[in-house]
Amino acid sequence: MTVCVATIGDNGQMLILAADRMITSLAQYQSPSPKVFSLTTSIAVMWASDDVSLQTVVHNRLQGEINAKVVAAPATWLEVEQVARLYQQQYIRLRHEMVEHAVLQPFGLTWTTFLATEQSLSETFSEQVRASIGQYQLPGMSALIVGMDKKGAAPDTQSQAHIYKVSDGEISCHDALGYAAIGSGSFHAMSHLQKAGHGPALSGEEALLAAYLAKRRGEASAGVGAKTDFYYFQPRPPYPGFRQEVGGDITELLGKEYDRLLRAEAQAAKKTERALRELLNQRGQPPIPPGQASVPSPVPTQPAPAAGGEPGAAGGD
Secondary structure (H helix, E strand, C coil): CCCEEEEEEHHHCEEEEEECCEEECCCEEECCCCCEEECCCCEEEEEEECCHHHHHHHHHHHHHHHHHHHHHCCCCCCCHHHHHHHHHHHHHHHHHHHHHHHHHHHHCCCHHHHHHHHHHCCHHHHHHHHHHHHHCCCCCEEEEEEEEECCCCCCCCCCEEEEEEEECCEEEECCCCCEEEECCCHHHHHHHHHHHCCCCCCCHHHHHHHHHHHHHHHCCCCCCCCCCEEEEEEEECCEEEEEEECCHHHHHHHHHHHHHHHHHHHHHHHHHHHHHHHHHHHCCCCCCCCCCCCCCCCCCCCCCCCCCCCCCCCCCC
16 A cells, blocks of 8 residues: 655656655554665665565565675666566565465475475376466565666766566566556556656656656555655766655645645536536426336337338439
């Protein structure tokens, strides 16, 4: 139960992140800390999960793997897609472990012993185990892996913004679309971004406003928190991208303007309702049919046969 939004602007030279702080575990609660996590100087992750404890396992393992790569090759900047695929691999690893625990261990098996002895097991039992493995589902887990790197950057630019979504192990790139959202509020957030016609060629200011409004629209969903954490990435040589907080002055301005927008929408709706009420009141009342019998609808009639022709055929050249 959450919403996390990312938008790209300025032809890939700006990346905006917005997220609430709602956490779902045994209960829902508002975290004291942001849900936007730096993985490197130029790459961050936001996540939404039905089980924060399992999501934390994936996150911690991912961070450990990234730290090891940075220590081994500090001059080699990791790419956003590379990190997204590392996250995907950690998700698959966790599912592999959970399947062994939930499906194989009750029969005294591990992956190693099951694969080694499968040929000697009864066909019925083997098929049953295989079916259970295929049907096993982890709690819903999604992440936005976002940041900037040199991949796809134009010759006259330092780097390019990227958005990757990993949802239940499936990875997708949203660079061309210019936005993505995850969590229970993602439907409302995505609907706003689609309706607004957002794209990566729009200005950085438009991308910032789009992300904020999408997050606020996402609050219409149950379980989305009102607190908004707001960040942006821009190139800052020698870094491909550098994350900064948007700032309280901008967030305060946007909050006031959003409240004004809601009031204007409510006033426009009331005005339209009054106009509709007047039009409906001006209409005459149709005659009341006797009893509950429905008013018969006109029966379509077939055109009369043309002289010397087939029924329904029209004359002419």
